Amino acid sequence: MSEHTNIRLPEGSIEKQTTTVNLGPTHPATHGVFQNIMELDGERIIKTEPTVGYIHRAFEKIAERRPFYQITPLTDRLNYCSSPINNMGWHIACERFLDVKTPKRVDYLRIIIMELARISDHLICNSIVGVDTGAYTGFLYVMQYRELIYEIYEEVCGSRLTTNIGRIGGFERNFSNTAFVKLEKFLKEYPGVLQEFENLFTRNRIFIERTQGTGKISAERALNYGFTGPNLRAAGVDYDVRVHSPYSSYEDMDFAVPVGTTGDNYDRYQVRNAEMWESLKIIEQAYKKVQAFKGAEADVFHADAPAYYLPEKEDVYTKMEALIYHFKIVMGETDIPAGEIYSSVEGGNGELGFYLISDGGRTPYRLHFRRPCFVYYQAYPEIVQGAMLSDAIVTLSSLNLIAGEMDA
Amino acid sequence: MSLINENIQKELVEKFGESLTEWSDTYNMLSFTAPKDLNLKVLNFLYDQPLLGFQFLTDITAVHYPNRTSEELCVVYHLHNLRENTRLRFKVFTPSAQPDVYSATALFSSANWMERETYDFFGVNFVGHPNLKRILNVDEMDYFPLRKEFPLEDQTRIDKDDDMFGR
Numbered sequence: 001m002s003e004h005t006n007i008r009l010p011e012g013s014i015e016k017q018t019t020t021v022n023l024g025p026t027h028p029a030t031h032g033v034f035q036n037i038m039e040l041d042g043e044r045i046i047k048t049e050p051t052v053g054y055i056h057r058a059f060e061k062i063a064e065r066r067p068f069y070q071i072t073p074l075t076d077r078l079n080y081c082s083s084p085i086n087n088m089g090w091h092i093a094c095e096r097f098l099d100v101k102t103p104k105r106v107d108y109l110r111i112i113i114m115e116l117a118r119i120s121d122h123l124i125c126n127s128i129v130g131v132d133t134g135a136y137t138g139f140l141y142v143m144q145y146r147e148l149i150y151e152i153y154e155e156v157c158g159s160r161l162t163t164n165i166g167r168i169g170g171f172e173r174n175f176s177n178t179a180f181v182k183l184e185k186f187l188k189e190y191p192g193v194l195q196e197f198e199n200l201f202t203r204n205r206i207f208i209e210r211t212q213g214t215g216k217i218s219a220e221r222a223l224n225y226g227f228t229g230p231n232l233r234a235a236g237v238d239y240d241v242r243v244h245s246p247y248s249s250y251e252d253m254d255f256a257v258p259v260g261t262t263g264d265n266y267d268r269y270q271v272r273n274a275e276m277w278e279s280l281k282i283i284e285q286a287y288k289k290v291q292a293f294k295g296a297e298a299d300v301f302h303a304d305a306p307a308y309y310l311p312e313k314e315d316v317y318t319k320m321e322a323l324i325y326h327f328k329i330v331m332g333e334t335d336i337p338a339g340e341i342y343s344s345v346e347g348g349n350g351e352l353g354f355y356l357i358s359d360g361g362r363t364p365y366r367l368h369f370r371r372p373c374f375v376y377y378q379a380y381p382e383i384v385q386g387a388m389l390s391d392a393i394v395t396l397s398s399l400n401l402i403a404g405e406m407d408a
Numbered sequence: 409m410s411l412i413n414e415n416i417q418k419e420l421v422e423k424f425g426e427s428l429t430e431w432s433d434t435y436n437m438l439s440f441t442a443p444k445d446l447n448l449k450v451l452n453f454l455y456d457q458p459l460l461g462f463q464f465l466t467d468i469t470a471v472h473y474p475n476r477t478s479e480e481l482c483v484v485y486h487l488h489n490l491r492e493n494t495r496l497r498f499k500v501f502t503p504s505a506q507p508d509v510y511s512a513t514a515l516f517s518s519a520n521w522m523e524r525e526t527y528d529f530f531g532v533n534f535v536g537h538p539n540l541k542r543i544l545n546v547d548e549m550d551y552f553p554l555r556k557e558f559p560l561e562d563q564t565r566i567d568k569d570d571d572m573f574g575r
Contacts, residue, residue, distance in 0.1 A: 053544035060529070061553060065560045096435060223490075226465055226518030237490070244493045341435045342467075342486055342497065353467060355486070368469040370486075378521040407544055 018046060021389075025054050029393045031128055032403035036380075036392075043389050048381045052374070056407040063367040067332050068094055069168055069310070071367065076162035078371060079405040082121035082348035083163045084113045084153065092247050093343035093354040094168045098336070100305045105293050106170040107249035108286040109301065112183065113156065113165060114248070114345075115279040115286070119190075120149045121348030122230070122272040122279075125400040129269055130201055132394045133210040138200045145193050148186050155179040169309035170302025180287075187284060194276055201269070211265035215395030217383050222263060225379040228372050229350025231399055234271040235263030241346035252289070253282045265391075265398040272400075307334050332362030349373050349400050373405040411459070411492040413438040419460060423453055430499075437495050444500040447483070448510045454487060454496070455515060462487035462496055465512070468522035470530040472504070472555045480504040483532055485512075502532065504555070511537040529554035 024035040033054040039046040059074045066074070075086035088110050095102060102110075123146055127139035150160040155178050157165040166172065201207045217227070222235040232239055240257045242250040258274030260267030293300070302309050306325045315322035328334050338360040344353035353370030376399065383399075384392040413433050420428055420440070428450075430441040442450045454462040466486040474480055479501035487496045502509055511534035512519040523534045524543040531552035534540055542549060551558065 056544040224517045370467045
């Protein structure tokens with residue numbers, strides 16, 4: 001820490017006209033473990049230097065010792081506001097790599113889960129922007145529907161925050177009826193809640209004054225800084241991995257990609273809200289398609305890939321083949337091709353990429369996560385330069401920085 | 409001329425000739441290796457050439473291959489042409505004894521932290537980087553943890569049979 005030049009006072013420091021402030025690493029307004037060493041002139045930021053890495057957990061190194069199916073729980077902990085997207089992103093990367101084709105029903109179920117995750121991610125981000133501009137009500141109001149989303153996860157996979165949902169090839173079990181009942185409840189009630197949430201903020205004079213024109217970034221700078229996801233779209237670039245390189249049958253869905261114009265905090269808020277409406281549309285379509293399956297197809301929840309998908313426990317005890325596959329998968333005897341792949345999905349914050357190199361061994365030779373947060377957080381000093389300290393706080397939350405995703 | 413992988417390869421070979429090697433096209437992504445002195449020239453060419461237009465830097469990372477003598481470290485660039493929606497990967501190899509690679513920060517602002525991360529974990533020295541210091545690990549660290557010589561588990565353990573459970 002001693003190396004930070006802006007902390008060290010010049011000689012005769014009584015002459016110093018500016019103030020150095022440590023915002024973070026733990027501060028209620030940073031919503032995560034971030035440190036910013038800010039040089040302030042009054043309330044205006046002259047420059048800031050972000051420090052990251054406080055919750056670095058060496059996932060890329062750990063992944064080099066883990067079989068493919070044990071890496072999923074690591075991905076949970078990247079963007080923990082939308083862990084199912086990370087899980088699915090990893091499964092999809094593996095499936096592309098191992099050439100496993102998933103059935104349509106699995107794809108649609110995945111879309112439902114991923115879009116629920118996107119809604120919960122955007123919901124947290126937007127309501128936290130509300131909190132940071134002084135409106136706590138919206139945050140508390142929408143929490144109950146995030147709770148409902150978590151109940152759906154719980155019904156599907158048994159856990160809520162770090163989900164470890166799904167397996168390579170599909171899901172670990174079929175969706176229960178309760179899961180669909182809860183999903184229907186969500187689809188029925190959530191539009192009203194989101195509308196109410198928008199009524200609280202979108203035309204709110206104080207909210208507009210606080211967010212419009214602050215935290216601005218142009219489309220050119222955003223692209224140069226490697227922005228993806230809602231933050232890039234708020235700047236006016238309609239890049240969305242779901243549309244550009246569809247995965248999990250997103251090409252069957254009809255949805256719009258909302259874009260902003262100015263790339264300020266208000267546009268980011270608007271883009272996220274619009275995306276929640278689009279996500280709802282996608283979930284409704286996917287749910288209709290899931291319901292349309294009849295007969296044996298209606299119970300499919302994983303691909304027919306016995307070499308990679310763990311068999312049912314009951315079969316392991318009663319069937320020879322299942323026992324062999326179970327043994328081979330668990331003991332790492334399955335042949336995995338050598339090669340490399342870059343596969344990406346549209347995470348809550350942008351393009352979440354998995355760069356996987358396999359040497360044919362049991363574990364990846366190298367696995368690199370392209371974490372959108374990490375890439376775009378470096379633009380923060382440029383965005384807030386010259387801004388007021390209180391606007392920098394709003395910018396921090398409207399960029400939706402998730403410490404877990406940044407530090408990997 | 410549409411931007412398909414054959415055309416990209418043709419453009420690149422026309423410009424750089426035989427110096428680009430190890431061409432491959434797997435999982436719909438063109439990949440090649442460039443000499444490490446040419447990395448900026450290749451990046452600039454891919455960026456500026458109107459037919460190519462790879463102006464979005466998706467990712468920079470590195471891989472350690474201890475068995476490739478005098479080119480142990482591999483820096484991997486992932487580029488994206490957002491207009492044509494084409495991706496491309498290229499690699500440069502550098503010896504771990506003197507891991508100097510030109511920095512791409514002048515071309516892409518996003519390269520700043522990506523290169524810092526790569527330096528932090530692999531010790532690749534990006535020449536021309538404005539602020540090359542550790543980013544995720546502590547400043548006092550004196551080794552590069554993602555290199556293969558640092559095993560994840562304590563290798564002096566004798567209670568585990570690595571033939572059965574290890575890599």
